Amino acid sequence: RLEEFLKKEVDLELSTLPDFEERVIDFSEVEQLMNSINTVPAPCAPVINPQGPNAATGTSLRVCWGLFSDDTVECYQLCYKPVSNERHSDEQAEHTLKVKETYCTITNLLPNTQYEFWVSALNASGISPPSERAVYVTAPSPPTIKSKKIRSCENAALVCWESRDINPVDSYMVEL
Numbered sequence: 001r002l003e004e005f006l007k008k009e010v011d012l013e014l015s016t017l018p019d020f021e022e023r024v025i026d027f028s029e030v031e032q033l034m035n036s037i038n039t040v041p042a043p044c045a046p047v048i049n050p051q052g053p054n055a056a057t058g059t060s061l062r063v064c065w066g067l068f069s070d071d072t073v074e075c076y077q078l079c080y081k082p083v084s085n086e087r088h089s090d091e092q093a094e095h096t097l098k099v100k101e102t103y104c105t106i107t108n109l110l111p112n113t114q115y116e117f118w119v120s121a122l123n124a125s126g127i128s129p130p131s132e133r134a135v136y137v138t139a140p141s142p143p144t145i146k147s148k149k150i151r152s153c154e155n156a157a158l159v160c161w162e163s164r165d166i167n168p169v170d171s172y173m174v175e176l
Contacts, residue, residue: 042126043071046102046119051136058111061136064103065119071128073121075100083114083135112140112167140169 048065055062063078081094097104109115114137121128143161151158163169 040072040123040125043067043073043121043123043128044069045129046076046121046131048117048119048131048134050134056137056139058139058141059109060105060107061109061115061138062103062105063117063119063134063136065131066102067121071121072123074123075121076102077120077122077127078104078106078117079119079130080106080115080117082110083116109138110166111138111164112169113138143169143172 044067046065046067048063052062052064055064063080065076067073076099078097078099079094095106097106106115114135116133116135118130118133120130141164143163146160146162149158149160159174161172
């Protein structure tokens with residue numbers, strides 16, 4: 001019987017089609033969701049504060065800023081340069097500092113000089129846009145009294161001094 005069976009031509013045709021169609025599954029949305037769980041968005045631009053009272057000496061400035069959002073920030077990048085009225089002001093030295101806090105005291109500056117400041121926030125995802133620029137001014141140097149020109153009498157005194165600053169000083173305060 002086996003020999004007879006093997007000699008016969010067998011036609012194996014299935015009455016129903018198999019349900020094995022080639023399907024492409026789109027995991028892009030799932031992948032985006034998974035990536036968004038593990039990443040922190042880049043921070044928004046910080047807001048730099050205007051110069052506060054007593055924030056300057058003749059050679060230093062204290063600059064403060066803040067964030068209006070609850071972004072994750074690892075550090076800040078504070079940039080500054082002297083303000084100049086010359087045409088080549090863009091060529092002046094631009095300084096950059098990395099700071100952990102929302103304030104910084106910059107030293108070794110020139111007296112009675114304007115400086116332009118701006119700040120960006122950084123985290124693992126990237127850097128924020130820069131803040132608006134703010135102009136801060138260092139205090140003038142104390143004037144030098146010309147002791148050889150001092151004159152006095154019973155009801156008056158004449159005191160002369162000269163400024164050591166390159167930029168003009170608005171006013172002086174004389175104390176007795």
